[in-house]
Amino acid sequence: MNRNAEASEWRAAGGVVLISCYELGHQPLGVASPLAFLREAGFRPRAMDIAVEDFSPEKIENAKFVGISVPMHTALRLGVEVAAKVREANPGCHICFYGLYGLLNKDYLLENGGDSAVGGEFELPLVELVQGLSQASGAATREIASGPYLEKIPLLKPEREGLPALQAYAHLVREGTHYPAGAVEASRGCKHLCLHCPIPPVYDGRFFIVPQEKVLEDIEDLAAQGARHITFADPDFLNGPAHALRVARALHERFPVLTFDFTAKVEHLIKHEELLPEFAEFGCAFFVTAVESLSDLVLRHLVKGHNREDVFRVVKTAREARVSIRPSLVAFTPWTSAQDYLDLLDFIEDYALIDEVDPIQMAIRLLVPPGSHLLRSPHMERYITELDAENFIYRWEHPDERMDKLHEKALILVEDAAARQDDAAVTFSRIRELAADTLERPDQARPKAVFAPDRIRPPRLTESWFC
Numbered sequence: 001m002n003r004n005a006e007a008s009e010w011r012a013a014g015g016v017v018l019i020s021c022y023e024l025g026h027q028p029l030g031v032a033s034p035l036a037f038l039r040e041a042g043f044r045p046r047a048m049d050i051a052v053e054d055f056s057p058e059k060i061e062n063a064k065f066v067g068i069s070v071p072m073h074t075a076l077r078l079g080v081e082v083a084a085k086v087r088e089a090n091p092g093c094h095i096c097f098y099g100l101y102g103l104l105n106k107d108y109l110l111e112n113g114g115d116s117a118v119g120g121e122f123e124l125p126l127v128e129l130v131q132g133l134s135q136a137s138g139a140a141t142r143e144i145a146s147g148p149y150l151e152k153i154p155l156l157k158p159e160r161e162g163l164p165a166l167q168a169y170a171h172l173v174r175e176g177t178h179y180p181a182g183a184v185e186a187s188r189g190c191k192h193l194c195l196h197c198p199i200p201p202v203y204d205g206r207f208f209i210v211p212q213e214k215v216l217e218d219i220e221d222l223a224a225q226g227a228r229h230i231t232f233a234d235p236d237f238l239n240g241p242a243h244a245l246r247v248a249r250a251l252h253e254r255f256p257v258l259t260f261d262f263t264a265k266v267e268h269l270i271k272h273e274e275l276l277p278e279f280a281e282f283g284c285a286f287f288v289t290a291v292e293s294l295s296d297l298v299l300r301h302l303v304k305g306h307n308r309e310d311v312f313r314v315v316k317t318a319r320e321a322r323v324s325i326r327p328s329l330v331a332f333t334p335w336t337s338a339q340d341y342l343d344l345l346d347f348i349e350d351y352a353l354i355d356e357v358d359p360i361q362m363a364i365r366l367l368v369p370p371g372s373h374l375l376r377s378p379h380m381e382r383y384i385t386e387l388d389a390e391n392f393i394y395r396w397e398h399p400d401e402r403m404d405k406l407h408e409k410a411l412i413l414v415e416d417a418a419a420r421q422d423d424a425a426v427t428f429s430r431i432r433e434l435a436a437d438t439l440e441r442p443d444q445a446r447p448k449a450v451f452a453p454d455r456i457r458p459p460r461l462t463e464s465w466f467c
Helices: 003-011 029-040 073-089 100-104 106-111 123-134 139-144 212-225 241-254 266-271 275-281 296-301 308-321 338-350 359-363 401-420 424-438
Strands: 016-020 046-049 065-069 094-098 116-118 171-174 177-184 187-189 207-209 229-232 259-263 284-292 324-329 384-388 393-396
Touching (some): 003 123, 016 029, 016 073, 029 046, 029 065, 029 123, 065 073, 073 094, 073 100, 094 100, 094 123, 100 106, 106 116, 116 123, 177 212, 241 259, 241 275, 266 308, 275 284, 275 308, 284 308, 324 359, 338 359, 338 401, 338 424, 359 424, 401 424
Parallel strands (some): 016 046, 065 094, 177 229, 229 259
Antiparallel strands (some): 187 207, 384 393
């Protein structure tokens, strides 16, 4: 086959296929955004999202290039399985892992089925990679896969045509009614360097603003699909507080029926606490914040930038603004004591957060992936036991074996409860009983409060997994 004929096959429908494996229950930006760039470059890519649809060998049988989006750990583990299916159905295609975890695990992936890995602001490198390969320029692969791409790029409006309908994804639940929800980005990267976060090893403290009009164009598309709620999927919406406020105000002015949520650090929420009432006025249903722990020791070791008292202050500020707060936690770390865990349960109950802390949060264990800045910490190294390359983590053991046993049992408990869609208060009660039994503290067995099953609960998304 001559070079021109082969290049035309790359540009034919399905010559390039992008696959999402998991993106927090949302229609995947990790596919929608590069779809727009590839189409502008003259390619006709297809999309697949195995989070909500079956893997289709037919979609990739003629593909020359398959990109697998791996922005988080769960997506990566699923992505490796998908790559094996791709290779079986189409042995000759080029497989690229792209996103945060693609770059962090580049060495393993390139040795086990992948042909390239791209990280950072990946859209332009993906296009350059596909163009180079379509022109038989193999040198492009080695260069693009060598490190993160962190130049500011002129972003395009994400292209969602070809993805499953919005109704297949997470919904907002408010007063018993389900509303379709979409996700957009107002910024990328993060200017902070929390040790356990996967973003700093790639972005190294850099973040990029998405132009307001691009954000609003994407929201308009989602609203046309039926979205009634928008998640700002930024790692931290308040990295650029003035920009965040302008975007939220413009969202409310153009789409007054839409509500929204965002994620922000505790320290940002304190520094900019005057913004919460305004966000509430503009339709903020809730925000997520990485509380992680109430132990000042744990927070120092993770370089979180806040302390125990700051957490209490943020909860108070949220209550005053009448915005629901949904804390995310790292309930199990090498430094978390048995009493720390019990204190966390008391905090959740005393501050009436049982319906705002997803039960899975009480079973989250500190994740240490390859490339993590935690591996540089002298406070962590003594607890590391081995690299589990196939699962993309460094394993660690708690000095109190009861805590490792509690984690194993709590994880099973909350996963089973989620599968049954149990009431969060019932699950919380079982976690407290489990903790009291495992940690040999019978006085901590029973919750203090009783929750009516027909109570009105704060707004939340139907997807509760965070990593």
